[in-house]
Amino acid sequence: MAKIDIKKRYSLIVTIVLFAVLMIVFIFIYKFSNASNSLVYAKVDKLDPLVIDKAVQEPDKTNANIIIANEIKRAYDLDIVYGTGTENMAKSVNATAIYDPQKINNMFVEFVTCIEKYPQNIIREIESKNYTVEVYFVDHFNDNNLALATRDVNNNFKIYISNFSTGSKSFEAVHHEMYHILEYYMKLQYNLDDLYKDWNNYNPSGFEYDSNISDLNTEYVYNAGSSTDNAYFVSMYSKVSAKEDRAEVFAYTMVSTTEPGYYTDNLGAIKGKMELICSVLRQTFDCLKNDNNIEWEKYF
Numbered sequence: 001m002a003k004i005d006i007k008k009r010y011s012l013i014v015t016i017v018l019f020a021v022l023m024i025v026f027i028f029i030y031k032f033s034n035a036s037n038s039l040v041y042a043k044v045d046k047l048d049p050l051v052i053d054k055a056v057q058e059p060d061k062t063n064a065n066i067i068i069a070n071e072i073k074r075a076y077d078l079d080i081v082y083g084t085g086t087e088n089m090a091k092s093v094n095a096t097a098i099y100d101p102q103k104i105n106n107m108f109v110e111f112v113t114c115i116e117k118y119p120q121n122i123i124r125e126i127e128s129k130n131y132t133v134e135v136y137f138v139d140h141f142n143d144n145n146l147a148l149a150t151r152d153v154n155n156n157f158k159i160y161i162s163n164f165s166t167g168s169k170s171f172e173a174v175h176h177e178m179y180h181i182l183e184y185y186m187k188l189q190y191n192l193d194d195l196y197k198d199w200n201n202y203n204p205s206g207f208e209y210d211s212n213i214s215d216l217n218t219e220y221v222y223n224a225g226s227s228t229d230n231a232y233f234v235s236m237y238s239k240v241s242a243k244e245d246r247a248e249v250f251a252y253t254m255v256s257t258t259e260p261g262y263y264t265d266n267l268g269a270i271k272g273k274m275e276l277i278c279s280v281l282r283q284t285f286d287c288l289k290n291d292n293n294i295e296w297e298k299y300f
Contacts, residue, residue: 045075047115048071051071078133080136081136084099089158090136090138093141093148093160095145097138097139107161114171119288124287126157129185133181138163139162139163145162147162147173155188161173171254172255175255182285186284190283195284196280199273200242202268202272203269204232207232210239218236221233221239222270233245253299259299275300278300
């Protein structure tokens with residue numbers, strides 16, 4: 001009978017056990033990774049217009065508002081906060097809380113028009129990194145602002161929206177602040193200066209942004225103080241800072257119902273800015289990489 005080498009046998013057993021442990025760890029990591037991705041790419045039904053319409057028709061506006069808020073939460077994982085309990089938050093941004101159920105209901109109807117333009121998983125992706133996103137409805141800002149985005153020291157993102165009336169300016173303000181939220185996230189995850197290193201290539205030679213709003217003028221502004229072949233900005237406010245410039249270009253694109261002249265005329269500057277924004281958003285948000293139906297890319 002052949003003599004069994006105990007040491008070799010023991011070594012073989014240890015090797016098999018270690019291999020099995022490594023396989024279990026690999027499978028666990030793979031499944032966890034897929035679980036994380038499934039959160040980002042979760043298949044969720046879009047906002048149900050029947051639910052929204054039924055809630056709007058309901059006489060009890062307090063209950064109707066709860067129904068719409070829950071539907072937005074289901075579809076976008078986005079919390080809408082309003083009414084009693086928001087006084088301190090409203091005061092912190094120089095605004096007044098809103099209580100009237102009918103006014104709140106009107107705001108919900110308008111906000112749905114805005115939020116349904118966004119990919120459903122974009123808020124989920126932000127929150128998957130342990131940030132929070134909330135929307136606060138307020139009655140009005142004491143400085144006549146329409147909307148405002150904030151980020152606190154704990155990286156909680158908030159958008160405050162006033163009791164706006166129907167119209168492109170109100171919608172534009174919401175999309176403007178939504179872009180700031182997206183950029184807050186990008187700045188925390190990536191080097192924003194690297195992402196937008198080419199931004200100033202689309203500004204006039206020697207141009208510098210000016211945070212003093214009273215000093216702004218219409219020079220280089222499309223369809224204002226500038227000819228179509230010398231336009232670099234969509235509004236005077238775009239000239240405050242690079243981040244406000246990006247938010248304005250983004251918002252103007254989101255509210256437009258026909259292709260703006262600065263795109264159809266193939267003007268290099270403003271079109272180049274929006275193309276860069278589209279590229280950066282695709283680079284930084286995983287949920288966009290396989291999405292071919294993104295609202296802000298509708299002209300590209």
